[in-house]
Amino acid sequence: MNGMVRFGLIGCGSIAARHVESIAACSSAELVALADPVPERMAVLARKYAQARSVPASSVAAYANPSRLAQDSRVDAVVIAAPSFMHARWATESLRAGKHVLLEKPIALSLSDVDAVVELASASGLRVHVCHQLRYRPLLRLAKRWMDQGALGKLQTGSVSILLNRSPDYYAASDWRGTWRRDGGMLLNQGIHLIDLLLWLMDERPDSVYGLIGRSASAIETEETAAATIRFAGGAIGSVDATTLCKPNNLEQSLTLVGDRGTIRIGGVGLTEVHRWYADEFPAPSFPLAAVDERVEMYEHFIAALRGKAKNASLSVSAAEARRSLEVAFAVYESSRLGVPVRLPLASFDTASMSDKPRS
Numbered sequence: 001m002n003g004m005v006r007f008g009l010i011g012c013g014s015i016a017a018r019h020v021e022s023i024a025a026c027s028s029a030e031l032v033a034l035a036d037p038v039p040e041r042m043a044v045l046a047r048k049y050a051q052a053r054s055v056p057a058s059s060v061a062a063y064a065n066p067s068r069l070a071q072d073s074r075v076d077a078v079v080i081a082a083p084s085f086m087h088a089r090w091a092t093e094s095l096r097a098g099k100h101v102l103l104e105k106p107i108a109l110s111l112s113d114v115d116a117v118v119e120l121a122s123a124s125g126l127r128v129h130v131c132h133q134l135r136y137r138p139l140l141r142l143a144k145r146w147m148d149q150g151a152l153g154k155l156q157t158g159s160v161s162i163l164l165n166r167s168p169d170y171y172a173a174s175d176w177r178g179t180w181r182r183d184g185g186m187l188l189n190q191g192i193h194l195i196d197l198l199l200w201l202m203d204e205r206p207d208s209v210y211g212l213i214g215r216s217a218s219a220i221e222t223e224e225t226a227a228a229t230i231r232f233a234g235g236a237i238g239s240v241d242a243t244t245l246c247k248p249n250n251l252e253q254s255l256t257l258v259g260d261r262g263t264i265r266i267g268g269v270g271l272t273e274v275h276r277w278y279a280d281e282f283p284a285p286s287f288p289l290a291a292v293d294e295r296v297e298m299y300e301h302f303i304a305a306l307r308g309k310a311k312n313a314s315l316s317v318s319a320a321e322a323r324r325s326l327e328v329a330f331a332v333y334e335s336s337r338l339g340v341p342v343r344l345p346l347a348s349f350d351t352a353s354m355s356d357k358p359r360s
Contacts, residue, residue, distance in 0.1 A: 080187030
């Protein structure tokens with residue numbers, strides 16, 4: 001694929017505007033179609049793209065039925081930004097229509113649906129990339145280079161902490177949010193990004209997970225707090241500490257990696273502050289690094305991958321790669337449901353199994 005990559009976007013909710021902005025910012029990308037049951041939402045995004053690219057809004061087709069977008073011959077790749085419970089369905093339909101897929105996390109709400117997408121992508125020879133855009137930040141890319149070079153020595157522990165706020169209005173904005181069967185909890189929506197970073201940077205196979213989840217007195221079904229310990233096959237220990245109950249607003253996200261020859265800790269509200277960056281045998285980098293738009297970087301990398309020209313394969317979060325962090329999040333849920341540590345790989349899991357778990 002050497003020419004312009006033509007995108008269709010399924011789902012025109014709140015996150016869709018970021019995708020439209022990113023497509024508009026990529027010289028090798030073009031938005032040709034939108035799909036959403038609400039015409040007004042499509043019209044707003046079509047105008048947004050038209051203004052950014054100085055093209056008529058009418059150049060972007062509008063479909064009430066996403067199946068028609070998947071069958072549109074002009075579309076090379078489908079971006080799926082629909083609610084979580086629709087991800088696997090539209091990814092599968094897009095792949096069967098011969099389209100590449102850029103998919104918002106999570107891939108699906110059950111391991112069987114995740115595996116169906118992974119297997120179909122492999123069988124079709126088409127690309128499915130999952131939106132873990134934090135990997136594209138210069139700070140995280142530098143951390144990955146250091147880890148790959150063994151700068152910290154033998155890893156002993158890695159941890160992530162997420163102290164965010166999601167108000168009742170956030171959940172009230174869409175009736176599917178905060179439900180087990182259609183959304184999953186904060187681990188799948190907010191925590192999954194840092195779990196992905198932890199597994200990517202540690203580059204070890206998770207062996208077992210012990211997890212707990214908690215809910216407040218709010219009306220939502222899913223967890224708002226989670227904690228987990230991960231035992232890695234190489235002996236390292238990982239931990240996850242996450243909540244969306246932090247008052248009055250987002251406080252911090254942090255990532256810490258400790259080896260026998262060095263330590264890296266990144267924090268701040270946006271995970272952009274260097275709290276420690278030390279290795280016995282590596283000189284400290286100069287900070288701060290130049291900022292980039294990680295979503296635009298993600299699109300540029302996806303386009304390069306479609307052309308067979310991606311320079312850094314580890315940045316690509318394929319469906320198979322994204323399955324790793326999703327399985328860990330599922331394992332936290334399963335461990336909390338059973339009250340015992342669970343071994344990986346999981347044989348099966350569906351968030352619907354959490355519907356009958358008593359509130360805690």
